[in-house]
Each structure stands twice: as C-alpha cells, then as structure tokens.
Amino acid sequence: MIGAAELRALLPLMLVALTAIGTLLLAGFRRDARLAALGYQGGLLLTLLTLPWALPEQPLEVTPLLRIDGFFGYFAALFVLVAMAVGLMMQRQVRSKTSGERVEESYVLLAICLLGALVLAGAQHFAALFVGLELISVASFALVAYPCGGRPSTDIRQRNSLEAGLKYLVLSSVASGFLLFGIGCLYLDSGSLAFAPLPPSTSLALPGLALLLVGVAFKLALVPFHFWSPDIYQGAPTPVAALVATLSKGALFAVMLRYLWFGALQELETLVPAVALLASLSMLGGNLLALRQRDIKRLLAYSSIAHLGYLLLVLLAIGHAGVAIEAGAFYVLAYSLTTLGAFALIGCVCEAGDEPDYRLEAFAGLIWRAPLLGASLMLILLSLAGIPLTVGFIGKFYIVAAGVDAGLWWLLAVLVAGSAIGLYYYLRIILIMLAPQSEPSGIGGGRWLVYGLTLLLVLLGVYPLPVLQWLPVL
Amino acid sequence: MHATEETLWSLALYGLAVLSLVALMLGLSYALGQQRRSRATDEPFESGIVSVGSGRLRLSVAYFVVAILFVIFDLEVVFLYAWAAAFDAVGLAGFVEALIFILVLLAALAYLWREGALDWGPRQRSLERTERER
Numbered sequence: 001m002i003g004a005a006e007l008r009a010l011l012p013l014m015l016v017a018l019t020a021i022g023t024l025l026l027a028g029f030r031r032d033a034r035l036a037a038l039g040y041q042g043g044l045l046l047t048l049l050t051l052p053w054a055l056p057e058q059p060l061e062v063t064p065l066l067r068i069d070g071f072f073g074y075f076a077a078l079f080v081l082v083a084m085a086v087g088l089m090m091q092r093q094v095r096s097k098t099s100g101e102r103v104e105e106s107y108v109l110l111a112i113c114l115l116g117a118l119v120l121a122g123a124q125h126f127a128a129l130f131v132g133l134e135l136i137s138v139a140s141f142a143l144v145a146y147p148c149g150g151r152p153s154t155d156i157r158q159r160n161s162l163e164a165g166l167k168y169l170v171l172s173s174v175a176s177g178f179l180l181f182g183i184g185c186l187y188l189d190s191g192s193l194a195f196a197p198l199p200p201s202t203s204l205a206l207p208g209l210a211l212l213l214v215g216v217a218f219k220l221a222l223v224p225f226h227f228w229s230p231d232i233y234q235g236a237p238t239p240v241a242a243l244v245a246t247l248s249k250g251a252l253f254a255v256m257l258r259y260l261w262f263g264a265l266q267e268l269e270t271l272v273p274a275v276a277l278l279a280s281l282s283m284l285g286g287n288l289l290a291l292r293q294r295d296i297k298r299l300l301a302y303s304s305i306a307h308l309g310y311l312l313l314v315l316l317a318i319g320h321a322g323v324a325i326e327a328g329a330f331y332v333l334a335y336s337l338t339t340l341g342a343f344a345l346i347g348c349v350c351e352a353g354d355e356p357d358y359r360l361e362a363f364a365g366l367i368w369r370a371p372l373l374g375a376s377l378m379l380i381l382l383s384l385a386g387i388p389l390t391v392g393f394i395g396k397f398y399i400v401a402a403g404v405d406a407g408l409w410w411l412l413a414v415l416v417a418g419s420a421i422g423l424y425y426y427l428r429i430i431l432i433m434l435a436p437q438s439e440p441s442g443i444g445g446g447r448w449l450v451y452g453l454t455l456l457l458v459l460l461g462v463y464p465l466p467v468l469q470w471l472p473v474l
Numbered sequence: 475m476h477a478t479e480e481t482l483w484s485l486a487l488y489g490l491a492v493l494s495l496v497a498l499m500l501g502l503s504y505a506l507g508q509q510r511r512s513r514a515t516d517e518p519f520e521s522g523i524v525s526v527g528s529g530r531l532r533l534s535v536a537y538f539v540v541a542i543l544f545v546i547f548d549l550e551v552v553f554l555y556a557w558a559a560a561f562d563a564v565g566l567a568g569f570v571e572a573l574i575f576i577l578v579l580l581a582a583l584a585y586l587w588r589e590g591a592l593d594w595g596p597r598q599r600s601l602e603r604t605e606r607e608r
Contacts, residue, residue: 028588
C-alpha cells in the first residue's frame with residue numbers, strides 16, 4: 001500500500017515525470033526553445049534539491065518493484081546531474097544552428113530517459129528493470145534520430161542521424177528480446193520476478209542467465225556485441241551520443257550491480273568464465289579498435305567499450321571484495337563525468353563551422369587557438385587514460401583495489417595491458433593538439449560547460465572525499 | 475529435471491517433424507510440378523482478371539497519423555478494461571492511479587492537437603499557422 005512515506009520516497013520519480021509532461025505541454029502551447037530548456041532544467045534542479053529530503057532514513061520498499069535507499073540516492077543524483085549537463089549541451093547545439101527545426105521535444109525525451117534511469121536505479125524487480133530499460137531505449141531512438149543541424153527530412157545532414165536511429169531501434173529491440181527471454185526463463189524457473197537468489201538445482205537458470213547476459217552485454221556494447229555503438233555515436237547528435245554513452249549505460253550497470261548484490265551472487269559463479277571473457281575481450285578489443293580511428297566520435301565509442309570492460313571487473317569482484325559496490329559506483333561517476341566533458345568539447349570544437357568536422361585533425365593546434373580548451377582536452381584525455389590528479393585515476397584505482405581483493409589476477413593483467421594500449425591513442429590526440437596550427441577555424445559556444453566539467457574532474461581527482469562518503473556500501 | 479529434458483526432446487522432435495514436413499511439401503511440389511515460364515507466370519493472380527495500374531498507392535500522411543492515434547487510444551482502452559474489471563478490488567488507490575494515467579494521456583492528446591495531428595487531410599491548418607508565425 002502506498003502511504004505518505006512511500007509517496008515521499010517516490011518524489012524524485014514523480015518530479016521527473018512531471019517535468020516531462022510539463023515540458024511536453026510547454027512545447028505544444030508555446031514554441032519557445034529557451035522556455036522549454038528553462039522548464040526542463042528547473043524541474044531537474046528541483047528534483048536534485050528535494051532528493052536529500054525525499055530519501056528515507058531506512059531502505060524503503062515502495063511496492064515490490066522499487067527500493068528507495070542510499071544506492072538509489074547516489075545514482076539518482078548522478079543521473080539527474082548527467083541529464084542536466086546533456087540538456088545544457090542540447091541547448092547550446094540548438095542555439096548555434098539556426099534552422100527552423102523544433103527542439104522543444106528533445107527536452108521531453110531527455111526527461112523520459114532520465115525517468116527510466118531513475119527507475120533502473122531503484123529497481124529490485126525484473127518488471128521495473130524492463131520498464132526502466134524500455135523508457136530509456138524508446139526515448140533514445142527518437143533522440144538519436146533527432147534532426148540537429150538541418151531541416152527535417154530535407155537536409156542531407158540528417159541522413160546520418162536517421163540511419164543511426166534506425167540501427168539503434170532494430171538492434172536495441174533485438175537485445176530487449178534476448179533480455180525478455182532470459183527473464184522469462186528465470187521466471188519459469190523460480191516463479192518470481194523479484195531480485196532474489198534462485199532455487200537450487202534447476203535446469204532453466206543457466207539459459208536464463210546466459211540470455212540475460214547477452215541482452216545486457218548488447219545494451220552495454222561489450223565486445224562481441226559492440227558493433228552498433230560506433231555507428232550510433234557517429235550518427236547521433238553529439239549531446240545524444242553523450243547521453244547514450246553515460247546515462248543509459250550507467251543506469252543499466254547500476255541495476256546489474258543491484259541484481260547481483262540482491263542474491264544472484266551464487267548464480268554468477270556459473271557465469272564467471274563468460275563474464276570474464278566479455279570483460280577481457282572488451283578491454284582489449286575496445287582499445288585495439290580505437291587505435292586506428294580517425295573520427296573522434298568513433299574513437300570515443302571504442303574507448304567507452306573498453307571502459308565498460310573495466311567496469312565488468314566490478315561485477316566479478318562483487319561477491320569477494322567488500323569494496324566492489326563502491327568501486328562500481330565511483331567508476332560510473334568518473335566515466336560519466338569524463339565522457340560528458342569529452343562530448344561537450346567535441347560539440348564546442350568540431351561543430352563550430354557550418355559543417356561538423358569530427359576528424360581528429362579538427363583538434364590540430366587547439367592549444368594555440370584556445371589554450372584553456374586545449375588544457376581541458378588534455379585533462380579529459382588524461383582522465384580517460386586514468387592518469388593521477390584526475391577522477392579517472394581514482395576510479396581505476398578503486399577497480400584495481402576491488403580486483404586485487406577478489407584475486408582476479410589475470411583480468412587485472414588484461415586491464416593493465418588495455419590501459420597501456422589506450423594511452424597510445426589518447427596521447428596521439430594530445431600530440432595532434434600540440435602541433436602547430438594548420439588551418440584556422442573557429443571555436444563554438446559552450447566553453448563554460450567544458451570548463452566546469454573539467455574543473456570538477458580535477459577537483460574530484462585531487463580531493464574525492466566529499467563524493468566518497470556518499471558512495472553506497474554493501 | 476528429468477521431465478523437462480523429456481519435454482524438451484519431444485519439442486525438438488516436433489520442431490524437426492514440422493521442418494521436414496514443410497521441406498517435403500515444398501520439395502515434392504518442386505520435383506513433381508511442371509516448371510513453365512511464360513509471359514503471365516510472374517503476374518499477380520487477380521481471379522483471372524489482368525491487374526491494372528501499380529500496387530503502390532499514395533496515402534495521405536493524415537492516414538498514418540490517425541493510425542498511430544488509433545493504436546494509442548486502443549492501448550489506453552486495454553488498460554482501462556483491466557481497471558474496470560477490478561474496479562471494486564482496487565478501490566480509491568486504483569481510481570487515482572487510473573486518473574493519473576488518463577491525465578498523462580490527455581496531456582499527450584493536447585500536445586497532438588496543438589501540433590495539428592487531429593486536422594484531417596493533407597492541408598493542416600495549425601501547421602500552416604506555425605509556418606506563418608515563423
């Protein structure tokens with residue numbers, strides 16, 4: 001039964017849902033991009049501010065579907081902040097492209113995505129998992145195909161995003177099918193959809209878990225289920241690519257953490273070889289494939305595949321190392337912050353001209369053209385590579401600590417090898433950036449977002465304590 | 475465990491039987507049937523009448539929009555039927571929840587109306603109005 005306490009705990013979800021509806025009505029009755037952005041950011045800010053008040057002291061089950069606790073609180077705050085940053089990027093993208101396209105709806109879709117992520121952060125039931133996942137996916141299909149920088153359906157520049165949207169729709173639906181089939185097998189096996197340990201000695205548990213793993217790997221773009229991700233990143237508008245890279249992957253990872261935490265641990269034992277294989281393939285494959293990329297968005301896509309591979313280490317360590325949940329939670333934060341910074345910078349540098357230029361050469365001589373932006377890019381890349389003084393280092397340190405605790409030695413060796421390969425292509429961009437300028441080109445707007453994200457990235461890298469005390473613990 | 479395996483085997487056997495039956499039917503008709511190619515072989519069969527014109531029709535976009543609207547409200551009715559069947563059991567809480575559901579859909583309908591999705595025909599007045607405003 002839903003009482004006052006439950007309603008209070010659900011407040012963040014309700015506020016985000018209200019934001020989506022309110023923005024929709026604003027879009028219908030007043031065509032004003034700035035007003036829609038204001039409504040969206042206002043609603044999200046309100047959600048963020050009321051979040052500490054709304055969180056119950058003790059973990060609270062709101063219906064069998066959701067569980068509102070510290071874990072939810074941490075990820076909810078992170079996802080709301082990510083969505084706000086993506087909203088800012090969207091706003092800037094729109095301001096710089098002054099064709100007559102309609103942008104107000106993008107905020108509605110962003111809010112729906114965020115709602116799905118919040119549901120995933122609180123899910124303790126497969127029904128909630130699926131609803132949350134589909135909320136994110138369905139809103140992302142439309143966002144990926146969003147006309148950014150061209151008149152709808154007439155401009156050749158929209159072709160890329162349409163193609164990306166269609167690919168994402170088909171592949172993501174197939175992945176959802178796998179996931180649903182896996183959930184169905186598990187339900188047939190245990191008779192319950194709640195996140196709980198499965199009854200022992202059953203024949204359908206293994207196929208169910210394997211199908212579930214395939215679906216999740218597809219959505220997280222782990223090698224060998226990664227083929228969609230570079231194409232989507234390349235074709236989608238830059239803010240949306242940032243959203244797909246951070247919010248949807250982070251939310252799915254959060255729900256997997258909770259699933260394993262809530263009792264599927266001994267089931268994992270049977271899947272350890274498969275997950276370990278996925279992790280090592282992603283770490284090596286992502287980094288190797290990124291080596292020869294000439295397109296910054298594709299490069300980031302492969303780098304994100306590798307980062308998700310590092311994160312899988314946490315899932316393997318979860319039963320053995322107490323630090324695993326913390327490590328996963330912090331790494332999601334570090335990865336989201338850095339990736340958002342990278343995409344904000346791409347929006348700022350590559351999309352300054354009439355035609356977006358995503359070649360790595362677009363960064364040539366950036367440090368001479370715009371020293372602060374160049375320095376930001378350097379810090380972001382170092383954070384992606386996991387060099388000290390950045391938040392990426394703390395995140396990777398956490399993961400290695402969890403891996404050492406759990407004794408995953410050969411996976412740690414793969415992680416080190418992958419990071420070493422990764423260093424090569426991150427440093428290559430820095431070299432390109434330091435080269436003398438070949439052709440003069442402008443810098444777009446949106447620098448302040450890049451500066452802010454970079455500052456946060458360094459601050460948390462030097463002094464992570466304020467965040468560490470909020471991390472959910474086992 | 476044993477029973478599951480047995481049923482799985484029978485399921486696999488059944489699937490195999492279906493596949494072989496289909497293969498047999500297709501193969502037999504391929505092997506025994508006559509294969510003749512003439513001018514009329516590839517034409518669509520329209521009860522003996524020679525087909526006229528192209529099969530590719532141009533449908534007004536409004537048709538598509540109405541189809542989408544129909545699906546949306548059809549789905550709404552599905553949920554409301556479930557609610558109506560359990561009206562007494564779910565009580566006030568169920569009423570409030572159904573009310574929220576309907577209000578959200580109402581907001582979507584208001585948005586669609588403002589977008590001009592409800593204007594019939596290829597000329598959409600509200601779209602023209604927004605064009606003029608621009």
